[in-house]
Amino acid sequence: MSVDHATVRKIASLARIAVSDAEVEAMVPELNAILGFVEQLGEVDTSAIQPMTAVIPNTLRLREDVVTDGNIRDAVLANAPAAEHGFFGVPKVIE
Amino acid sequence: MSNYRIQGATGDWEVVIGLEVHAQVVSNSKLFSGAATAFGAEQNSQVSLVDAAMPGMLPVLNGECIRQAVRTGLAINAEINRWSRFDRKNYFYADLPQGYQISQLYHPLVGEGTILIDADEKAGIPEAKHIGVERIHVEQDAGKLMHDQHPTMSYVDLNRCGVALMEIVSRPDMRSPAEAGAYVRKLRALLRYVGSCDGNMEEGSMRADVNVSVRRPGEEFGTRTETKNVNSVRFVMATIEHEANRQVDVLEAGGKIVQETRLFDPDSGTTRSMRSKEDAHDYRYFPDPDLLPLVLTEEFIEECRASLPELPDAKRARYIEQLGISAYNADVLTAEAEMARWFEKVLDNGAEPKQASNWVMSELFGALNRLGKGIADSPVSPPQAAELLALVADGTLSGTLSKQVFEIMLDTGDSPAKIVEERGLKQTSDTGAIDAVIADILGNNADKVAQYKDGKEALFGFFVGQTMKAMGGKANPQVVNELLKKALNA
Structure with a gap:
């Protein structure tokens, strides 16, 4: 598996990261080197092995359905670049 | 089989x-x-800081949400997956601070099930039909955006962000707007019976993404479009109608349907493309590394099963077969969990089922309609209703008197026994009193008595009316009939 310029631009766009042409140029071989490294795993025969979901042999614990959190609006909004009337303000996004 | 068709210029189209x-x-x-x-x-x-996706916060699963989803699955006879898992669905939007929604793509909690929609001749559903449910998975809701509060900014409220949703995915088994409407209504009723969702569409507790395609009858499925976030049964049906006709127009003009996301506009009743979502479909799902697999024990599932109430289809059958209630009444009384609970409380207080069902359907519903109230805020309680019915059953009240008492109950909230006692509305079978009144009336209307005896038998009704009036409506009508006949034929 390998990526080309178009794929790198698409990944960057999906991740909302701006990349310049020069950066794309540099990133294509870098990403391909990483992919090549990971692809070494393909040499191992895993046909009889269940995919692993977690690295510890444990399952999810279930929490009780009680309200233990919230009512911390000031803390939630503390780092917002624009907080108005108790809302987060963001550049207008509308269809 | 639905025979709903869109009549195009080049022939008929079937809607899927x-x-x-x-x-x-x-x-x-x-x-x-x-x-x-x-x-x-x-x-x-x-x-919380988890919902706002602050760095380092970790999700901890709410057991009640899982229990409710499993109960819902059991209610539609679905497979419950003992092993399921959460995945991240990645996309950026201002209402989703995590940058991904925690959902279940690959291993949902609930598998294949089925929902029965009832026949509705008038709506073009000739017979009951099973609609397949492919899966139910559990996921997070997003926050809410407000666009009209500021000239250049949108405001974000994260209260809804992270609230649990069940996504209930049907098979493409519906063939008309009416079938889709019936499916949503039945699903809503089931959820309310189970108690896993309040079904309140106005508050956004239930919303549908509507997938529509058209094809020539019997041919392969066409390309579908998905109209997002439709929030009422009526709008679901309008979306399908508009979208199917639009697709037929495009195809008949030689065009192609593009698989895309659309929006329904309730004001115009039309749908339009959401261009911005064009490449948003690349969600790059992967297992959420913050969450371990969810494994359910048999004991947990059995507890969920044991906690289920009697469901609408079973209840309806029992009403008809065991309680002797008419099919139509049983349909209406079991359609909503709240209605059925109210009705059963009347029965628990000793009312006879058939009599009670007729009274609820005519008197109670009539009154609630008039007052613009639902069953939940009925001014008359089930024990009061049972008491009223008992007074009719034992002859204390005639039909007419019971209506009068019921009106007073609606006004005052008093118990029927109290009303009867205080206002003297008790029906009387006191033959002495009735006989005296009859004697008076016959005496004052000698001409009419003569006409009656000459064969004008229709006058009997006149005498009954006069007697009842003189008795203030409280005479037992049967006794009046008997005594009048005796007096007139003497």
Whole structure:
């Protein structure tokens, strides 16, 4: 598996990261080197092995359905670049 | 088989519909955080640092949400997956601070099930039909955006962010707007019986993504479009109608249907493309590394099963077969969980089922309609209704008197026994009193008595009316009939 310029631009766009042409140029071989490294795993025969979901042999614990959190609006909004009337303000996004 | 067809210029088209219904799970706290879920709270007051996706926060699964989804699955006879898992669905939007929604793509909690929609001749559903449910998975809701509060900014309220949703995905088994409407109504009724979702579409507790395609009858499925977030049964049906006709127009003009996301506009009743979502479909799902697999024990599932109430289809059958209630009455009385609960409380208080069902259907519904109230805020309680019915059954009240007493009950909230006692509305079978009144009336209307005896038997009604009037409507009509006949034929 390998990526080309178009794929790198698409990944960057999906991740909302701006990349310049020069950066794309540099990133294509870098990403391909990483992919090549990971692809070494393909040499191992895993046909009889269940995919692993977690690295510890444990399952999810279930929490009780009680309200233990919230009512911390000031803390939630503390780092917002624009907080108005108790809302987060963001550049207008509308269809 | 539905015979709903779109008549195009080049022939008939069949419509194929699948629905993804998002139902908000009834729970006190959110799916992965301890913040509250109540509707209508002050903006951003029900948000934890987990919901706001602050760095280092970790999700902890709410057991009640899982229990409710499993109960819902059992109610539609679905497979419950003992092993399931959460995945991240990645996309950027201002209402989703995590940058991904925690959902279940590869291993959903609930597998294949089925929902029965009832026959409705008038709506073009000639016979009952099973609609397949492909899966139910559990996921997080997003926050709410407000666009009209500021000239250049949108405001974000994260109270809803992280609230648990069940996504209930149907098979593309529906073939008309009516079938889709019946499916949503039945699903809503089931959720309310189970108690896993309040089904309140106005508050956004249930919303549907509507998948529509058209094809020539019997041919392969066509390309579908998905109309997002439709929030009423009527709008679901309008979406299908508009979208199917639009697709037929495009195809007949030689065009192609593009698989795309659309929006329904309730004002115009039309749908339009959401261009911005064009490449948003690349969600790059992967297992959420913050969450371990969810494994359910048989014991947990059996507890869920044991906690289920009697469901509408079973209840309806029992009403008809065991209680002797008419099919039509049984349909109406079991359609809503709240209605059935109210009715059964009347029976628990000793009322006879058939009599009670008729009274509820005519008198109670008539009154509630008039007052613009639902069963939940009925001014008359089930024990009071049972008491009223008992007074009719034992002859204390005639039909007419019971209506009068019921009106007073609606006004005052008093018990029927108290009303009867205080206002002397008791029906009398006191033959002495009735005989005296009859004697008076016959004496004052000698001409009419003569006409009656000459064969004008229609006058009997006149005498009954006069007697009842003189008795203030309280005479037992049967006794009046008997005594009048005796007096007139003497």
